[in-house]
Amino acid sequence: MVTNEERLTEMEQRIADLEAELRARERSRIHLGSIVRELIPPEVRGHVQAAQRERLKAMRVYLDRAIARLDRDATAGPDTL
Numbered sequence: 001m002v003t004n005e006e007r008l009t010e011m012e013q014r015i016a017d018l019e020a021e022l023r024a025r026e027r028s029r030i031h032l033g034s035i036v037r038e039l040i041p042p043e044v045r046g047h048v049q050a051a052q053r054e055r056l057k058a059m060r061v062y063l064d065r066a067i068a069r070l071d072r073d074a075t076a077g078p079d080t081l
Contacts, residue, residue, distance in 0.1 A: 037045075
């Protein structure tokens with residue numbers, strides 16, 4: 001028969017193993033990011049960031065137009081729907 005102390009010891013070991021596995025996974029994610037940063041030259045990263053910024057600006061224009069259209073329709077009255 002297993003005693004409560006043995007169960008507790010086993011559970012503590014399981015927790016320690018799970019925590020070690022979690023730390024290893026977190027380190028691998030961080031390591032992967034640093035590898036990608038090393039592989040991609042800074043100039044390329046700068047171009048990618050600039051392209052993302054321009055894409056977001058374009059989305060802003062579409063959103064602003066859609067909002068303006070909704071506001072215009074709302075001021076025209078409910079009969080325009």
